[in-house]
Amino acid sequence: MSPEELVASAVKVRENACAAYSNYKVGAALLAASGKVYTGCNVENSTYGLTVCAERVALWKALSEGERSFTKIAVVTSSEPPASPCGACRQLLWEFCGNIEITLANLKGFRKTLRLSEIFPRPFDQSALD
Numbered sequence: 654m655s656p657e658e659l660v661a662s663a664v665k666v667r668e669n670a671c672a673a674y675s676n677y678k679v680g681a682a683l684l685a686a687s688g689k690v691y692t693g694c695n696v697e698n699s700t701y702g703l704t705v706c707a708e709r710v711a712l713w714k715a716l717s718e719g720e721r722s723f724t725k726i727a728v729v730t731s732s733e734p735p736a737s738p739c740g741a742c743r744q745l746l747w748e749f750c751g752n753i754e755i756t757l758a759n760l761k762g763f764r765k766t767l768r769l770s771e772i773f774p775r776p777f778d779q780s781a782l783d
């Protein structure tokens with residue numbers, strides 16, 4: 654699957670964002686090694702702190718369906734340039750997806766594809782616990 658097809662899924666799911674507090678909609682589409690795409694949007698609520706990012710919603714959906722291996726994720730925002738995943742999402746993507754390919758995109762056609770290690774160097778992970 655091309656990064657552009659993944660971006661299209663993220664653009665679509667972004668419309669479902671529950672972003673009443675920030676008005677900042679985010680969509681994510683995570684490609685599993687199985688070939689299935691798991692999408693997620695950000696979900697905000699009145700306590701603010703319980704907000705969940707689009708990337709984690711996609712990841713939780715995939716993990717809960719039994720997926721354990723991932724190859725790519727696309728994240729779409731309206732920002733110029735587009736936003737990249739927050740620190741919490743970087744940690745979780747590293748933990749469950751490894752050095753995954755990430756395409757950052759916005760609605761105006763901006764695309765930047767990189768590896769997670771480029772935005773998340775020197776991670777803490779299970780290797781430190783061995």
Ligand code: THU
Binds near residue numbers: 679695736
């Ligand atoms: N957000 C995401 O869903 N993903 C990101 O990568 C950055 C931030 C959400 C959280 C919150 O609902 C809104 O964007 C503003 O921070």
